[in-house]
Amino acid sequence: MSDAAVAIQNLQVTVHQQNQTKVILDNVDLTIAPGDFVTVLGTNGAGKSTLFNAIAGNLPATGRVQLAGVDVTTMSAIQRARYIARVFQDPKLGTAGRMTVAENLVLAQHRGERRTLAGRHLEAARPRLKKEAAQFGNGLEDLLDSPTETLSGGQRQSLALLMAVQKDPALLLLDEHTAALDPHTSAQLMALTDRVIKERHLTALMITHRMDDALKYGNRLIVMESGHLKADYNAASKAKLQRADLLEFFD
Numbered sequence: 573m574s575d576a577a578v579a580i581q582n583l584q585v586t587v588h589q590q591n592q593t594k595v596i597l598d599n600v601d602l603t604i605a606p607g608d609f610v611t612v613l614g615t616n617g618a619g620k621s622t623l624f625n626a627i628a629g630n631l632p633a634t635g636r637v638q639l640a641g642v643d644v645t646t647m648s649a650i651q652r653a654r655y656i657a658r659v660f661q662d663p664k665l666g667t668a669g670r671m672t673v674a675e676n677l678v679l680a681q682h683r684g685e686r687r688t689l690a691g692r693h694l695e696a697a698r699p700r701l702k703k704e705a706a707q708f709g710n711g712l713e714d715l716l717d718s719p720t721e722t723l724s725g726g727q728r729q730s731l732a733l734l735m736a737v738q739k740d741p742a743l744l745l746l747d748e749h750t751a752a753l754d755p756h757t758s759a760q761l762m763a764l765t766d767r768v769i770k771e772r773h774l775t776a777l778m779i780t781h782r783m784d785d786a787l788k789y790g791n792r793l794i795v796m797e798s799g800h801l802k803a804d805y806n807a808a809s810k811a812k813l814q815r816a817d818l819l820e821f822f823d
């Protein structure tokens with residue numbers, strides 16, 4: 573048993589394309605302490621999403637993955653969903669458009685259980701949902717009965733984040749979750765993300781192409797290149813890190 577929130581050993585993903593074998597995740601070892609917020613940088617094709625997919629069980633991989641002391645290596649993606657929540661770049665991937673905001677939140681609250689959307693569940697949850705949504709500061713609390721597809725991109729991503737943290741996941745995966753938003757809305761969502769992670773003591777990995785966000789947020793920063801971890805900055809070294817130091821990874 574490990575005290576780590578995440579313990580990954582020799583995680584490797586190999587794909588076969590046109591009679592060729594390609595290693596797209598190359599024996600990655602990564603241990604993350606509980607409550608760590610790790611930002612992940614890397615050029616296009618560096619293997620960042622592959623790492624997330626291998627952790628979440630969405631891609632066949634070799635190696636070992638432990639989350640909160642539980643070995644999930646042989647679990648399917650659905651079984652791992654008990655431990656992992658993920659927010660994607662595309663708001664449509666995290667939320668059901670035709671359902672209302674409140675319905676989406678109640679479904680997220682019962683994730684992994686027998687799903688029921690009985691009216692009484694909705695009504696019982698409403699005061700808490702309204703309060704939680706109000707903390708997001710973008711009007712989500714007044715849209716509880718609106719179909720999710722009528723929300724702005726920023727509101728929908730806030731909803732996706734709120735849904736992801738409903739059950740305090742052992743690991744929160746943020747997969748460029750602000751990338752489709754304008755700079756102002758993206759900054760708002762980042763501040764919110766940081767607050768939610770701290771308040772709920774979540775362990776999180778966040779892929780971003782926004783170098784400033786990777787530097788500003790979190791207490792650890794890793795850089796991926798060609799399927800492996802190229803650099804790993806702990807809180808102390810990250811605090812001294814400048815934008816210019818990171819540019820060497822992006823020429």
Ligand SMILES: Nc1ncnc2c1ncn2[C@@H]1O[C@H](COP(=O)(O)OP(=O)(O)OP(=O)(O)O)[C@@H](O)[C@H]1O
Binds near residue numbers: 587615620
């Ligand atoms: N299922 C797959 N089959 C074949 N090749 C794949 C598969 N998934 C990813 N790749 C390849 O693996 C490499 C890493 O891709 P990945 O999407 O993990 O990179 P990334 O760092 O997330 O990039 P980006 O910043 O562009 O999202 C790329 O060369 C990609 O083409």
